[in-house]
Amino acid sequence: MRDWNCVVIVGAGPVGLISAVCLAQSGIPSILLEASPTTPRDLRASTVHPPTLDMLDEIGVADDYIKLGIITECWQLIHLRTRERVRFDLSAIKDHTRHPYRLQCEQYNLMPILFERARVCGLVDIHLGAEVTEITQDEDWVVAHATQDGEPRAFGGRYLVGADGAHSIVRRSLGLPFEGFTYDHSTTLITTPFRFENEIPELVGANYTWTPLDAGSMFRLRDEWRCTFYPRPGEADVELTDDVIESRMQGILTRPAPYSVREKRTYKIHQRIVPDYRQGRIVLAGDAAHVTPPTGGLGMNGGIHDAVNLADKLARIFKGESDGLLDLYTRQRRPVAVAEILAQSHQNRIRMQLWDPEQRKEVMTHMRGIAADPERSKQMLLRTSMIEGLRQAAAVQ
Numbered sequence: 545m546r547d548w549n550c551v552v553i554v555g556a557g558p559v560g561l562i563s564a565v566c567l568a569q570s571g572i573p574s575i576l577l578e579a580s581p582t583t584p585r586d587l588r589a590s591t592v593h594p595p596t597l598d599m600l601d602e603i604g605v606a607d608d609y610i611k612l613g614i615i616t617e618c619w620q621l622i623h624l625r626t627r628e629r630v631r632f633d634l635s636a637i638k639d640h641t642r643h644p645y646r647l648q649c650e651q652y653n654l655m656p657i658l659f660e661r662a663r664v665c666g667l668v669d670i671h672l673g674a675e676v677t678e679i680t681q682d683e684d685w686v687v688a689h690a691t692q693d694g695e696p697r698a699f700g701g702r703y704l705v706g707a708d709g710a711h712s713i714v715r716r717s718l719g720l721p722f723e724g725f726t727y728d729h730s731t732t733l734i735t736t737p738f739r740f741e742n743e744i745p746e747l748v749g750a751n752y753t754w755t756p757l758d759a760g761s762m763f764r765l766r767d768e769w770r771c772t773f774y775p776r777p778g779e780a781d782v783e784l785t786d787d788v789i790e791s792r793m794q795g796i797l798t799r800p801a802p803y804s805v806r807e808k809r810t811y812k813i814h815q816r817i818v819p820d821y822r823q824g825r826i827v828l829a830g831d832a833a834h835v836t837p838p839t840g841g842l843g844m845n846g847g848i849h850d851a852v853n854l855a856d857k858l859a860r861i862f863k864g865e866s867d868g869l870l871d872l873y874t875r876q877r878r879p880v881a882v883a884e885i886l887a888q889s890h891q892n893r894i895r896m897q898l899w900d901p902e903q904r905k906e907v908m909t910h911m912r913g914i915a916a917d918p919e920r921s922k923q924m925l926l927r928t929s930m931i932e933g934l935r936q937a938a939a940v941q
């Protein structure tokens with residue numbers, strides 16, 4: 545028998561790393577292949593939901609991550625001009641999670657913590673700069689063919705997790721369709737050290753924002769604010785010229801001095817999913833399996849939930865259970881991705897992109913009705929915090 549009694553994981557993003565760390569906790573060795581020679585520092589996730597923090601706690605990394613961010617007990621929909629708002633307090637779900645709040649902390653802060661955890665456990669063979677180009681499998685094994693330091697290499701294992709993100713080579717190697725669509729308009733993200741919290745006392749840590757001319761969100765991080773903007777009606781995308789950015793920022797709060805901008809990026813938004821997460825010995829997780837608009841902060845969170853579920857199934861298979869458990873993984877996680885992750889992100893995006901003042905008023909009134917009713921409010925928070933989706937998945941046998 546070949547000495548391949550391990551899991552090969554392609555991609556050391558949050559999903560690949562969590563898969564490796566969870567497998568190691570069950571005593572299962574893995575080979576982790578990452579194309580990039582270093583951890584990326586691009587602007588991506590910053591919202592982490594309560595059950596994800598519970599999971600990070602179980603692998604012993606939550607405290608270190610929480611220290612680097614801001615705890616946000618409330619989120620709200622706010623009209624920045626009228627200051628009308630409707631607020632939801634996550635303490636309403638304190639009996640359902642050990643972390644009844646959102647953490648606002650950059651994804652790139654989580655990565656070194658997870659890498660360190662993977663390194664010290666002794667069961668994760670990490671290969672940075674190993675770009676996987678093709679996957680092959682037979683009845684017993686699966687092999688990732690990669691290029692590392694200009695040389696071809698092959699890494700074999702009993703199973704392979706494709707956690708290589710939206711452009712997944714694993715998914716493409718399998719010829720799986722990525723069904724769905726790309727939204728017509730991009731979203732623009734701008735970060736600024738300006739202390740909005742000192743000027744707009746109605747703000748909380750997580751704000752979904754309207755102004756007469758704009759729609760977007762404002763998230764408070766440790767030492768900056770993240771402001772997102774959708775294109776205005778009739779506009780293709782928000783142009784990232786200094787003038788345009790300045791006028792958008794002045795739309796949040798008019799001030800005589802220009803805003804200092806740290807980073808800016810425009811990104812395309814997709815809603816796509818594969819028809820099946822499993823093909824033989826190969827399983828997809830995270831963005832490799834599904835991509836969604838960031839509104840509501842569900843993509844990385846959902847991917848981490850995939851990884852924890854999948855690592856549990858793989859550990860049980862290594863201990864002798866049937867690998868039909870991998871089909872159970874798809875049956876549990878795919879419907880949740882469709883109904884809770886993709887559908888919710890889409891609804892959030894559509895709701896925020898209402899421009900008609902009457903329609904916005906109707907949404908405010910509707911949301912206020914929910915906030916005023918403790919039971920409805922709790923149900924909504926269980927859903928938006930992703931606890932409901934995890935329960936639905938656990939109920940599937």
Ligand SMILES: Cc1cc2nc3c(=O)[nH]c(=O)nc-3n(C[C@H](O)[C@H](O)[C@H](O)COP(=O)(O)OP(=O)(O)OC[C@H]3O[C@@H](n4cnc5c(N)ncnc54)[C@H](O)[C@@H]3O)c2cc1C
Binds near residue numbers: 557580592
């Ligand atoms: C602006 C923005 C804001 C967001 N905000 C949120 C948020 O607040 N909350 C949230 O939950 N989600 C958010 N998301 C989504 C979140 O960033 C993604 O869902 C998350 O990164 C997915 O993790 P992943 O590990 O599946 O994939 P990735 O993070 O993309 O990691 C994949 C890894 O695989 C590696 N790789 C790729 N190809 C290969 C190959 N051929 N060989 C080897 N390695 C390879 C890549 O280098 C990468 O390191 C946001 C996204 C964006 C763009």
